[in-house]
Amino acid sequence: MRSPKAALGAACLAMSGLLTLAPVAVAEPDPAPAPPYVDHVEWAKWGDLSSLRVYPTAAARRLAAQPGTTAQADEAWGEVLTQSPDADLPGMREQFLCHWTFAELIEPGKTSWNLEPWRPQVSPEQMVATRCNPGGTEEPF
Secondary structure (H helix, E strand, O other), X not given: OOOHHHHHHHHHHHHHHHHHHOOXXXXXXXXXXXXXXXXXXXXXXXXXXXXXXXXXXXXXXXHOOOOOOHHHHHHHHHHHHHHOHHHOOOOHHHHHHHHHHHHHXXXXXXXXXXXXXXXXXXXXXXXXXXXXXXXXOOOOO
16 A cells, blocks of 8 residues: 555656646747838928928837837838838938837837938937937927
């Protein structure tokens, strides 16, 4: 006859064998949201100054500021150019990428990401230091 201690030990050993053979569910990472990333764009003017308002979709906002989303940022910039080919100007893509990377961190839910062709081309460090608005504060219009 087995002692209660021996029976308990045998039961634990049997259970541990079952647990190690049981399949383990592995959570799949959420897939990246699919395009479109740009709802629409519109040009605004104030005096002689122009600004392209880029209205990101919820998918873009969800991806913005996440590392490893360069392909999606490039896709989004392509959508901007499809909707407004005249946005293909020096410095505009850099402003867009700055907004893609930082806008949802600094000002989550901002209605539009505003890009200005009159802003100077600057280094990536200066672009970040000026909160994506080199050459002056965000436009007043």
